[in-house]
Structures are given as C-alpha cells and as structure tokens.
Amino acid sequence: MQLIYEKSVPGRRGVKLPASDVPVAAALPAALLRTEAAGLAEVSELDLVRHFTNLSRRNFSVDTNFYPLGSCTMKYNAKVLENAAVLFAPFHPMTALLPGGVEACQGSLGMLYDLGQMLADITGMDEVTTQPLAGAHGEMTGILLVSAYHAARGNKAKKKYVVVPDSSHGTNPASAAIAGYEIITVPTAPYGDMDLELFKKAMTDEVAAVMITCPNTLGLFNPHIKEISDIAHSHDALMYYDGANLNAIMGKVKPGDVGFDVVHVNLHKTFGTPHGGGGPGSGPVGVKKALIPFLPQPRIVMDDDGQFLFDAPRTASIGRTANFYGNFGVMVKAYAYIIMLGRVGLIRVSEQAVLNANYIKERLKPYYDLPYDMTCMHECVFSASKQLAHGVHAIDISKFLIDRGYHPPTVYFPMIVKEAIMIEPTETESKATMDAFIEVMIEAARTAETNPQALHDAPLTMPISRLDETKAAREQNVCCQW
C-alpha cells in the first residue's frame, strides 16, 4: 500500500481552519523562522479517511481475531469504557494546579483517589499513585521508591543490587538498571519457580529489592513466595511485585498479604483498557505504609470534609515521574471497568482466566511439549521442541496460525523455555473460540510432521509474506525519503 506521502498532492488539504477574527500579527524576524514548510502530507479528507481505514484493515485486533498472547492479557475491551473516557476530554490538567483550581476538578481528582483506593484493596497495599504511564514506568517508579526508602535509612551506598528470576520480563532488570542498580539473576528450578536455594545464596544485605512476577511468566504461582519475602525482609530488601499477571489472582490472593512492599499494575492488561497497538498503557504503583512518604508528587488526598486536594510538598518524595497525574483517560476506563464488574465480577474474571488456560493446556498437552506440567494460573507455556525434530520452529507455527486467522501466542519468551509458546486465552473468550483454536494448533503439530515446508512458507494469506528483518536493521530506513 502506498504511503500517505506518496498520495500527497501539493496544495491539497484535509481540513479547513476557522477564519481569523483578529488582525494579522507583525512578522517574526527571519532568523526565527523555518526556511520551508514541514513536508507533511497534503491530502483531502476522503483520501485521508480511505488511507487510514485501509491501513486498519491490515491489522489483527482483539475485535477481529483471537489473541492468545501470553503475558499480555489481550482481553475484550468493553465499548462503554471508550464512551466514558470521552466525557473527560475537555478538562485541562493545569486547572487543578491553579490557585483555587482543585475545587474546579473535584470529579477528576475524586476519580483518581477512588481508583487508587480500589487498586489498593485489590493488591493489598496501603496507598497507590496513579502517575506512572505504563508498566515499565511503574517499575522504574517503584524501584526509585525502594531506593528512597533505603536512602532515608542511611543505606543508599550499601544497597547495590536488585534480584530478579531468569524468567522475569525484560523490563524488570531494565527498570532496576535505570534506577541505578546492578542486577543479580537467579535461575529457575525444575519445579518452575525461582530456585529457592540459589536465591538464598544470592541474598545479602547489599540487595535493595527482589522483583517477582507471581504467578510467574510460566503461569505458575510460587508456593514459596512467603518464604522468599521473609528471606528478603531479613536482609532489609524490599519485595517488588510485577503486576503483569494480576489477572489470575483477583480476590484470591493479595500481593500485600504475602509480603510484597511495592506493586505495579497494568491497567491495559488486567483492567480491560485497550492496548492501542502498543500503548497507551497505565502503570499505577501501590506501596505499603513505610513507603508512602516517598510517593511521587502531586499526591491526591481527601480532607475531613471529603474534598480532594494535593498534599503539601514533601522533601522525601522521589519527585515527579510524568507531566501530570498519569494517563488519565486510561484510568477513567479502568475505573469504569472495576465498578462495572464489581467484587464478584472481578473474582469471576480470575477464575475463568485460570479455567481457560488450564483447559487449553490439557487439550494441547498430547501434541506439544509442556516443560512444566502442573496446574497453571492464567497462562501456560509450551515448547515447540517436538516440532523442532522436524525442523519446525515456534515462529513457523506462529505464521501458520496467522493464516488461519489467529494472532500467534507469545513465542520465544520466557527465554528459559526453548522454542517457547506462551498461551494466555483470557476470561473473555468462549469455549467455542478456544476449541477452534485448539484444532488449528493440533493441525499445526500434524503438519509439522507431514509437511514442514508448509509451515516454513506461512503466512500466505496476508498482504505480505515474511519480512527481511536483517535488511531493515542494516539499512535503518526509518523515515520516508523523497
């Protein structure tokens, strides 16, 4: 398909601006002006609409295709949430920061406060900041809170390390590194969780925090989690909970109850807000009482009269992590999602997410190698090792699935599973959808044995076949030249 710049015709435009009701201003000095207008597209409104509508049709999406993408929780995004977010479109974020401004923003501030309270209940934390703009941003914020905590106790120089299991998301070590820590990686034991003995050996008083995803990226709940947090605490290390997999445990277990001190949640995973083709997400961070003084500013509090306002600046705070109060529109959607599903609804979400993952795991087990064969939570991880014997890789199975109209599962992650195929169906999918997917997965396994070339050739039904990624990386053509 042509680029919009290739459809551009000089002089054409897609929108008419309002006429001016004021005089034309005196010209700026030439030294301050650009010498030529920026080379943007010049297209009519209809050209523009056709272009982007046709582009959108070259995408898979939750609304058009099943997306069993492990670790990403691609659940259905309720339409009413989109309508709710639009209600808040006109409100300027600076208003609340003007003198007398909080009174004009009681709705927005109250919503943020209430959302924080509800997330605190779900995660077992004492207070939540909504400022972080995505999961990884929440991780960085959380680890900075840990660092402020240690600094306040005079331990800044002593605390040098953050411990992560080798099954962790790449963002965990990356966020801890950005926050100034060195990383200690602990291998996974044959029972599918961080090796407890190796963990004990890794722990010293120089460890600032232990970052854990629970259930982990193999979809397994760590039965030793309380012991791990007790060990961490005995070294004055704090426990960080990566909330990517919170969808499995709502109402069943609270991170705060099992010893976690800092938690981030991904509103775009667990709380039904759309992924937007890569973002926006939202990564609120919950903390235990001891960390509240370090939370980012501005912090929203409620006074005795039930009015919402910002608390006084605190010198202990880590400061500001983003422009304003977070991805507010995303939080509106998450708030609406939580009050719509309610207590029973959220428990059911986790129950059916876990039911669906176990169902797919059992049905596919005869056809794919399951390195950690036990009851899983909301996702399960297979390996294409059986298919590898026929020269077929996880990526070939992925591309075969695309031809059959399914977005592939997450492949090659977690890195500790060879040829990993990570499946997370989510609670919103019907049994019929999963059964159809299972049949196609079985067909892929059979085809691997009978006609591996067919898998290497896939996909055949898409606008393009497999791309030359090496060429892209070598030529670095990231901007249309003309």
Added chain:
Amino acid sequence: MNDSHYCPHTPEEISEMLSVIGVASVEELFAPIPAALRAKTFNLPPGQSEFETFARMQAIAGDNVQGLTNFIGGGFYDHLIPSVIDHLSGRAEFYTAYTPYQPECSQGTLQALFEYQTAICRLTGLDVSNASLYDGATACAEAAMMALRVTGRNRIIVDGCLNPFSRQVLKTYLYNLDVEVIEIAPLDGMLNRAELSRVLDSSIAALLVQNPNFFGCIDDFTALADQIHAAGALVVASVYPISLGILKSPGEMGVDIAVGDGQSLGNPLCFGGPSFGFISARKAYIRNMPGRIVGETVDKSGKRGYVLTLQAREQHIKRQKATSNICSNQGLCALRGLIFLSSVGKQGLADLACLNRDKAEYAKARLAAIPGVTVLQSAPTFNEFTLFLSKPADAVVAGLLKEGIAAGVPLGSYYAGSEQALIVTVTEKRSKKEIDHFAKLLEAALCN
C-alpha cells in the same frame, strides 16, 4: 448463574472444561496458592450494568466545573481536533491491536508508525524518530540519558527556562544515578548565555533547552549549537510541535536531539493524558535511541513492508543493558498525531501556527493596555507570553476562575520571586470576544 457478558461460559461449558482438566471445581485450580496466603477480604462494590456505570461516570465528570475558557498551557494546549481523528483512531483494528511484534498481521499499525516517524522527522528537521515515548517530560529525560550514553559523560546543563515539570521529571529519572545536573537560572525569561559559557566545559554531556521556552519566548539556538558542539556536547531541544508550522526547526538550528509532547497534535486535554512524547535525532545516534523503531524492508517476494527494527537496543532482548526500560509506548496517541498532521497538512500547519500567533499577539496587546499590566519584552513569542501584574497573580487567577476563566499559569509556584507574573496562552480556539471578555475581567480585578 452466569450474569457477566464478559465471562461467557455457561455452567454446562464450565463442567465440560473441568472434566477435561480432571478437577471437580474451578476452586481446585487455585490449589497451588497456599491456603494461609489466601485473601481474607475483598471490599469492592457490587457490579452493575454498563448503563449504570456510564451514568456514574457522567456524574463524576459533572463534578468538575464545566466550560472554563482556557488561557492556560504549560505543556498541554487547547487546540482544535478534526473529526476524522476520533473516527479513524477509533477503528477497533487500531485501538484493540497489540504491539506489532508479528509484522504480517500488523502492517496497518507498522506503516502508520513509519508515516508517523516520517512526520516527526520532517517537522523537527532531523533524520530519525522512534515510534513514541510516554509524554514530553519523560521524552526530555530519555533524551538526556541518550546524550549521557552517546558522550560517555555524566554532567548535564539544563536551562531554567525549560518547563518545570520536565526539569522535575529529569531529576526523578536521575535520582539514583551518578549524574550532575547544572541548572542555569533564567535571565529575563531567556537562557543566560554568559552563565552557560561559564559552566560549559569538556565534561558536559548535553545542554537541554526549550523553544518557545516556558515563558513563551522564541529563541534561535543556531550559534549556541556550534558552541556546545565545540565542547563535544549535544544540544537537546524540547519543542512545541504546532509552533514548528512556522518556527525554525531543531534540525535547522543544529540541534542533535529534539523532543516534545504530542498532545497538541490531535489529542484531547483529558486531564493530562494520554498524550505522547516524541523524540528525533541525527542518524548517527539511532542505536542509542530509546523505545521501538519501525523500519522499512521487503518480504520474501520483494514487496515493501514494515517491521520493528534495531530491537537489540530494547529491554525484551537486552534486559539490563537496554537503552531504556520502555516497553508500552503511546502508539495510539502517536497515530492520532499522524492523522492530525496529515489532515492539516503542509500549508495547514503553517496557517494554524500563524493563527495561534495572531490571536496571541492580539491578546498580548489588548492585555498590555490594561493599567497595572506590563509584558515581558525579552523576545518575540508564539502563543504564550508572560505578563507582570500589579497584584499577586495567585489571587487574580483564583478570582477569574470563579468567573469561568482559567486566566493563565502564575509563575510564583515555579520561580521564587515571580509572584506577580502570569503566563497566558492563546490558541486558535480563543475568539476575539473571549479575549476581550478576559481583558475586561482582568482590568476589573486589577483596579479593585
């Protein structure tokens, strides 16, 4: 009974699935969680229908004061949004898609992001752009960290005319790192060049500036860029994309990394987000860029296609050695930015920029004529300018807010000793009538 349409199974289906799994109840699947650790309370409210939910959200939105006339900016701007943006970015194939890691079924998102990167490069006059960052403030911090990597140095100079929120976020990002930030206090609302020359040496990684700056002043950093480069440092400029319809681009000035907030490009104010941060740079620095980048390539049959490229910079491959921890970005907001820029187009963006400046110049003259108001005259301005009032700005702003006008951002909260200064923003959305009304009320407030 199943009363949730978001969890579709019937009781019969659940029994069937349980028998395949070989357990008697769903509860058995939670057996791996030790009983002693199970949640004892869960105090959320009962659920409700979408209709009740929407009514509740309407009530919450209704608790905000409605219909304020905005003369405030400070990083977020009240601009027109063409109708096509909601309709096109609201296509579910865009907004319910995931990150385009599987390129064959994500060409829509990938090509749109390539077009977005092109628009950002052309707007800023630089060679390479990524596929978006979180917001303008975090983009500024990412650019600073990029400059630290490129130069291998650990000191940064920040112009005090850079948006205070961007400076605060930068400090938070650098909170636990061994990096020194030297902040230069503004001189009459402009970069203090003498002070800059004094602190600039070969230990400096970068200078961070903003154009137009927080006070609204337009600067030309061309000569300055030469001076910074001579010291082996980079220039990072935060820019307001609408202003680039007419203002000299970062690339033309010799800037190395340009950043900014994309809210003004077709994203609603929405109480602060989501918007997006953009970042563009000279090609030599592409391997030090944070975040996702889309590149052009060909498929097996030689057909053009787009793919996420240079992923070896990113956290999912490099873990703690990545150039940034960013994973989710603000892709949908960047798509809105692209549609906005493609809708107004080449000449339209220049016209829009002129319209902003015309309105602001009218307002500036109108307000300057009020007894007790003087204007900061250090440099020409775009659509924001700084006023000095004969009374404390806080009281004036609080008073006008009660009359339905968000009059501007008082400077006192951000610069000690500036309690009588006010930054006023006038976009194309403000009518002459609204400006005149504002002037009348401001005059009354200052005369009382």
